[in-house]
Amino acid sequence: MTSKTTGKLAATLIVAAMTTATAGGAWAQQASGTTGGTSTDSSSAGNTNGGGLPQIEQQGDVSYTSGGVGLDESRALLREQAHWPLSLRFTGPTADYLSGVHVRIVGGKGGEVLSTESMGPYMLVKLPPGSYTVYAKYKDQEKKQAVTVAGPGKAKAAFHWNIQ
Structure with missing residues (x-):
């Protein structure tokens, strides 16, 4: 196998893995009934203080x-x-x-x-x-x-x- 073919194969595998991971995440949200949400939630688990500070x-x-x-x-x-x-x-x-x-x-x-x-x-x-x-x-x-x-x-x- 040439290095050009190896490079193309590696790129294809990476794209396939990323696509599977994204689809799997969407499926997990649908299966759990959870949709939406934000990535800006900075609260800690069980914490009402916000900002990442642990519970007082x-x-x-x-x-x-x-x-x-x-x-x-x-x-x-x-x-x-x-x-x-x-x-x-x-x-x-x-x-x-x-x-x-x-x-x-x-x-x-x-x-x-x-x-x-x-x-x-x-x-x-x-x-x-x-x-x-x-x-x-x-x-x-x-x-x-x-x-x-x-x-x-x-x-x-x-x-x-x-x-x-």
């Missing part, structure tokens, strides 16, 4: 959100950091992003104000101004950092583990 949770007087596994969520959380008093980041070996980090935040007087699990590498927390200790536990390794919350976008803490 509430625990006592503290609001928080976490995620960032997908690119849209990561961008939304990074964009929103400036509006939240505390932002946390969790990474592993070779700067891998981590989820499933257990987070506890204790106030200056020793009272726990938040205990939850991170759904991704980023967590944003709304806390009143003050001094706090953030405990972050990944697998069996717990780390802690003192933070002073002074207003939106001011306090940041990054936690890094060398375990997988």
Whole structure:
């Protein structure tokens, strides 16, 4: 076979595959009864906030959100950091992003104000101004950092583990 024939054959196969994929997608929409929709929906699954920001949770007087596994969520959380008093980041070996980090935040007087699990590498927390200790536990390794919350976008803490 000549390279010209091979090139034509490859192009024909690509066009056939694309046509089949497009037709299959249209068939799937018809079969499910779903038509229309937009590609500009930037909400996350189960989220009413829009803009790709994960669902905001509430625990006592503290609001928080976490995620960032997908690119849209990561961008939304990074964009929103400036509006939240505390932002946390969790990474592993070779700067891998981590989820499933257990987070506890204790106030200056020793009272726990938040205990939850991170759904991704980023967590944003709304806390009143003050001094706090953030405990972050990944697998069996717990780390802690003192933070002073002074207003939106001011306090940041990054936690890094060398375990997988």
